[in-house]
Amino acid sequence: MAEPVLAVSGLRKSFGALAATDGVDLALRDGEILALIGPNGAGKSTLIAQIAGTLAPDAGRVTLAGRDLAGMSVAARARAGLGRTFQVSSLAMPLSARANVRIAVQARAPRRFGVLRPVARDAALNAPAEAALARVGLGPARWALPVASLSHGERRRVELAAALAARPRLLLLDEPMAGLGADGTAAMADLLEALRAEVPILLVEHDMSAVFRLADRIAVLVAGRIIATGAPDAIRADAAVQQAYLGVDA
Numbered sequence: 001m002a003e004p005v006l007a008v009s010g011l012r013k014s015f016g017a018l019a020a021t022d023g024v025d026l027a028l029r030d031g032e033i034l035a036l037i038g039p040n041g042a043g044k045s046t047l048i049a050q051i052a053g054t055l056a057p058d059a060g061r062v063t064l065a066g067r068d069l070a071g072m073s074v075a076a077r078a079r080a081g082l083g084r085t086f087q088v089s090s091l092a093m094p095l096s097a098r099a100n101v102r103i104a105v106q107a108r109a110p111r112r113f114g115v116l117r118p119v120a121r122d123a124a125l126n127a128p129a130e131a132a133l134a135r136v137g138l139g140p141a142r143w144a145l146p147v148a149s150l151s152h153g154e155r156r157r158v159e160l161a162a163a164l165a166a167r168p169r170l171l172l173l174d175e176p177m178a179g180l181g182a183d184g185t186a187a188m189a190d191l192l193e194a195l196r197a198e199v200p201i202l203l204v205e206h207d208m209s210a211v212f213r214l215a216d217r218i219a220v221l222v223a224g225r226i227i228a229t230g231a232p233d234a235i236r237a238d239a240a241v242q243q244a245y246l247g248v249d250a
Ligand SMILES: Nc1ncnc2c1ncn2[C@@H]1O[C@H](COP(=O)(O)OP(=O)(O)OP(=O)(O)O)[C@@H](O)[C@H]1O
Pocket: 015, 018, 020, 038, 039, 040, 041, 042, 043, 044, 045, 046, 047
């Protein structure tokens, strides 16, 4: 079988006596959406932070396309191919949608764009930014508008475009459906469905209907441990999952 794009092994992080992640293993392959679910306080944010590089693990390893991410900064991880969106928007509100995505294009290879003259640099940055905005379904009429004037759903698309513009090997999406409403959630799910073939996705999402529709596999985190990983039907039927998680929310 092909080497996983993302491999997490034995990841541990404790806060005092509390093991927030207690030996987590995960593997994500090309073409796949892996959803990470778990009740409040299960350790999802702690796990994501260790993958993203904002929190150092006490033990364990994270590799991206075979490369060990230990000790790498958030920016270095982005350059290594980790694309992400956040629970809370990271966009610069006064700037246009295109300018926001351009920043992500430039961050991908600062030296390459730095040597170009300003006009050439703008063109070289705009083309991939516009392609990414079109890819997420945001039309040219919206590109020059300040992000502050866009709808919540459009902002989520701009965030996704910014992540895609850096040509990631993996997308880490933290609650992409949050606040979108039923129509917005369905539209975002369509988009993620279409992106799956281009870039594998680790999806942390509370909207269970979206998770069960989109995920190829679901990993269930409870009290810092993965208690089950499998196809949606297997997870739905898993007695331990029902008891620990789905039963609580159903
Ligand atoms: N910086 C911290 N210091 C102390 N305890 C923490 C810290 N961060 C998280 N925890 C604890 O670790 C456990 C896991 O928290 P975490 O936020 O990772 O869970 P979660 O699954 O993301 O929850 P939610 O779905 O509510 O966001 C919780 O008991 C939390 O209180």
